[in-house]
Amino acid sequence: MPEVAAAHAEVREVLGVPTDRAVFEPLTHNPANGVTAGVWRVTGGDRSAVLKVLTRTQETGVAWSASNDPRHWNFWRREAYVYRTGLAGVWQRHGIRAPRLLECVERPDGDVALWLEDVPGQPATAWPLTGHVDHAHRLGAAQGAVGPGEDAPWLSQSFLRDRTSGKTTGEELLDDDAAWRHPLIRRHFPPGLREDMLRLHLDREWFLTVMEALPRALCHLDQWPANVVSGGPGTSVLLDWAFAGDGALGEDLGAYLPECVLDLFVPAADLPGLAKAAYDAYVHGLRGSGWRGDERLVRLGVCASAVKYDRLTALMLARADEEPVAYGGEGTVPAELRYREGGLALAFLAEWAAEARMLAPLLGFPEAPSGR
Structure with a gap:
């Protein structure tokens, strides 16, 4: 080479x-x-x-x-x-x-x-749930203390909008009867998920507008367990800063938690408990570092981050007949496992989206179009 x-x-x-x-x-x-x-x-x-x-x-x-x-x-x-x-x-x-x-x-x-x-620590892909919660606390402390940071001319802007808008594979299948009748989809996507994910897709612009109006933070924008390594007691080492830039407060956490399940590092059954503990730890970190804003704005940032996964439902519908490939192209994963865990994760994200729709008007944002 x-x-x-x-x-x-x-x-x-x-x-x-x-x-x-x-x-x-x-x-x-x-x-x-x-x-x-x-x-x-x-x-x-x-x-x-x-x-x-x-x-x-x-x-x-x-x-x-x-x-x-x-x-x-x-x-x-x-x-x-x-x-x-x-x-x-x-x-x-x-x-x-x-x-x-x-x-x-x-x-x-x-x-x-x-x-x-070459960091020798244990990758977060193998952490117990408490490891992810501790990382969330550190992330809250860091983002609460540092804030948006200096606006260097090479930091990314509009990351969530550009990444979401650029992923369109399978969008035409979101309301396609045949796609939703596929055996993998019927077995593993919970009842009501079709309506919830179509609604998320139709509300995408609203979600993006909300995310762009929330308090800002310097964000890594690619936080998931494969990019985090233990650096010793009380320390995380964060890899791959290629996307770093402007994001909403809570956006990094809102991406990290679903990725734990979607990439099969944490069982989907553990996601609700992990998400609650990690969110509480993140807010505790924010408060401990001096952040004094309205916590509901942080919650909205986490929940509205569900829009990032609008693309995932369509992609899973489009690839239901393909053998799922592991990250980096190294081997495959069982389709039944991928779709079972993915379906449960998407259902959880639908709950986040619903919470965001209820919370936003309380904070002065317009109602989501589909909620009117």
């Missing part, structure tokens, strides 16, 4: 070993994302580092293409800026840090090589 070949010239400086002693182990990542040429654990002697190569030349689909616009959600150089400016350390005193930047190399071909600390 050209990315690996180019890295050999950087190994001696980062790891202090001859280039021929370096071992490159590919790490799981999203291969469809056009900004990532690859991610490797590089080992030399008794030292190791993670190499992530940022690019704008990788061929991929339109949905994941790299952008040169610094405000675009997939701006290809953003993560380099996050590390170089020290923004990745902005939450550190509240218990959330990023891997240490060892070296940032501007390569002759235009790519950027990020050499990062």
Whole structure:
């Protein structure tokens, strides 16, 4: 691979070993994302580092293409800026840090090589429920203390709107009788889910408008268990800052919790209890760090985040005849498991959406169109 070949010239400086002693182990990542040429654990002697190569030349689909616009959600150089400016350390005193930047190399071909600390902690994909709750508390403390942060010109804007609007696969199936009669769907999507998800889709613009009017926070915008590692007692290490930017207070938590179930790290049956405990911990963290706003706005931010998963129902309907692929394209997962857990998670998100519709008018927002 050209990315690996180019890295050999950087190994001696980062790891202090001859280039021929370096071992490159590919790490799981999203291969469809056009900004990532690859991610490797590089080992030399008794030292190791993670190499992530940022690019704008990788061929991929339109949905994941790299952008040169610094405000675009997939701006290809953003993560380099996050590390170089020290923004990745902005939450550190509240218990959330990023891997240490060892070296940032501007390569002759235009790519950027990020050499990062190889964090040895346990990934959140294997945490008990209490681990996720503790992370939620740290996240609340961090976002309550730091607030929106400085408006650096390369931080993403309109992430939720652009990501939601750009995912349209299967939208025509949301009210298609045949799609909802598929055996997998009939077995695993609870009664009433069709109406709830169609309503969420029809209300999408309302949800996005609400999210954009809520109190702002510096958000990571890609928080899910595969991007979080234990950093020792009371510390989370947050990976992959490529989407970082402006978001609503509560938006990061509103994405993290469903992802625990949708990617099969937490049983769907545990989601209601986890969501309550994590939300309470997040608010406790906010209050503990000095945030004095109306808690109902935070709750609305979490619940209205359900709009992010408007796309998921349509996607599951469209792919009901395909074998589900695991994250990163590494193997498959049983379709029965994926659709059972996914159906329960979507039903939970429908409850969040319903709560958001009831809460928003109490806070001065217009009623959702479907609620009039």
